[in-house]
Amino acid sequence: MKIGITCYPTYGGSGIVATELGLELAHRGHDVHFITYANPIRLGPGSSRIHYHEVEVSSYPLFQYPPYCLALASRMAEVARTYHLDLLHVHYAIPHSIAALLARQMLAAERSLPFITTLHGTDITLVGADPSYFPITRFSIDQSDGVTSISHYLRRHTEEIFHVTRDIRVIHNFVNCHIYHPAPERRREEKVLVHLSNFRPVKRVLDCIRILAAVRREVPARLMMVGDGPERGPAERLTQELGLEPYVDFLGKQDHIERLLPSMHVLLLPSELESFGLAALEAMACGVPPVATRVGGLPELVTHGVDGFLEAPGDTAAQAARVVQLLSDSALYHSVSAAARHTAESRFSTNLIIPQYERYYEEVAARPLASAVS
Numbered sequence: 001m002k003i004g005i006t007c008y009p010t011y012g013g014s015g016i017v018a019t020e021l022g023l024e025l026a027h028r029g030h031d032v033h034f035i036t037y038a039n040p041i042r043l044g045p046g047s048s049r050i051h052y053h054e055v056e057v058s059s060y061p062l063f064q065y066p067p068y069c070l071a072l073a074s075r076m077a078e079v080a081r082t083y084h085l086d087l088l089h090v091h092y093a094i095p096h097s098i099a100a101l102l103a104r105q106m107l108a109a110e111r112s113l114p115f116i117t118t119l120h121g122t123d124i125t126l127v128g129a130d131p132s133y134f135p136i137t138r139f140s141i142d143q144s145d146g147v148t149s150i151s152h153y154l155r156r157h158t159e160e161i162f163h164v165t166r167d168i169r170v171i172h173n174f175v176n177c178h179i180y181h182p183a184p185e186r187r188r189e190e191k192v193l194v195h196l197s198n199f200r201p202v203k204r205v206l207d208c209i210r211i212l213a214a215v216r217r218e219v220p221a222r223l224m225m226v227g228d229g230p231e232r233g234p235a236e237r238l239t240q241e242l243g244l245e246p247y248v249d250f251l252g253k254q255d256h257i258e259r260l261l262p263s264m265h266v267l268l269l270p271s272e273l274e275s276f277g278l279a280a281l282e283a284m285a286c287g288v289p290p291v292a293t294r295v296g297g298l299p300e301l302v303t304h305g306v307d308g309f310l311e312a313p314g315d316t317a318a319q320a321a322r323v324v325q326l327l328s329d330s331a332l333y334h335s336v337s338a339a340a341r342h343t344a345e346s347r348f349s350t351n352l353i354i355p356q357y358e359r360y361y362e363e364v365a366a367r368p369l370a371s372a373v374s
């Protein structure tokens with residue numbers, strides 16, 4: 001098929017999923033057209049089946065807020081017409097699904113252009129729940145020709161909050177287990193914890209520092225903080241206050257975390273809410289057990305005590321105790337690490353999940369358009 005993909009191309013889970021989905025689809029013979037304001041970060045060197053179309057937003061003195069959604073809709077329609085796209089697949093509801101809806105309407109007289117919206121989490125739980133965006137988010141879900149959600153939790157939450165009754169297909173996030181794989185020989189003697197996120201408040205980044213402080217009372221360990229965002233400064237300050245500077249590295253944004261993860265021992269994901277927890281899945285594929293929180297979609301990924309641990313958000317003592325348990329019992333560590341890899345391979349690998357998207361594309365493309373039905 002010829003598929004147009006739109007996402008937030010910078011760092012963030014939804015952009016990573018969209019980019020890696022595009023790469024996998026191209027690998028399976030589809031033509032993929034990314035329509036975004038910047039080249040998606042994980043796109044890497046080109047493939048003849050991957051195309052990138054930049055959305056340019058011109059400013060004008062009258063525009064206090066340049067209308068990105070309109071520039072995106074125009075570009076989507078233009079690319080769809082020129083390259084005969086079969087459908088658009090947009091990641092993150094606002095504003096991408098509204099732009100896709102406009103593009104579909106712009107082309108309605110000449111061709112059909114169905115669009116699928118994938119809900120990732122904060123587009124529903126934070127942005128969508130904001131009174132300014134609530135009605136347009138609900139409208140965009142209703143108007144999409146297909147809607148997918150990355151977890152059962154997020155589907156239930158969307159149905160409850162927006163009172164939508166339409167079908168929402170759950171297609172979990174995925175990981176390429178050939179790219180993300182364990183390399184225990186790369187693990188150092190010193191125990192290393194890792195946190196990976198966009199450092200937004202919802203991630204409870206400061207809890208990672210508190211967990212390290214508690215862990216170090218029992219086991220020598222250090223912490224790698226990967227990513228950047230608003231909570232980085234406060235996390236750096238807390239590190240200083242607790243005298244942990246020699247043991248914490250703030251690495252900033254990293255492009256190749258598949259090279260970094262296999263040398264780590266435990267992933268910390270102390271989030272307040274996580275609709276799926278892609279970072280946990282990537283770590284698990286590398287045989288790195290996650291110590292995370294029992295929130296949102298994380299229990300669909302992590303089975304407590306088997307392939308990782310889940311504790312209450314904010315309970316840093318309990319999370320630290322799980323880390324200590326893993327680091328001081330090598331039989332337990334090896335069993336949880338192997339189970340984590342097994343979960344990634346047997347339930348969330350690309351060869352299981354990508355065909356679910358392909359089947360959904362075919363289903364949606366074969367249906368009459370939502371616009372024609374309503």
Ligand code: GMT
Pocket residue numbers: 011012013014015017092120121122123150173197198202273274275276277278279296
């Ligand atoms: O919170 C983030 O990491 C960013 C956000 C996004 O949309 O870029 O992530 C959401 O989508 C990810 C990919 O599907 C999920 O793995 C994250 O759990 C989800 N974040 C939240 O629900 C807070």
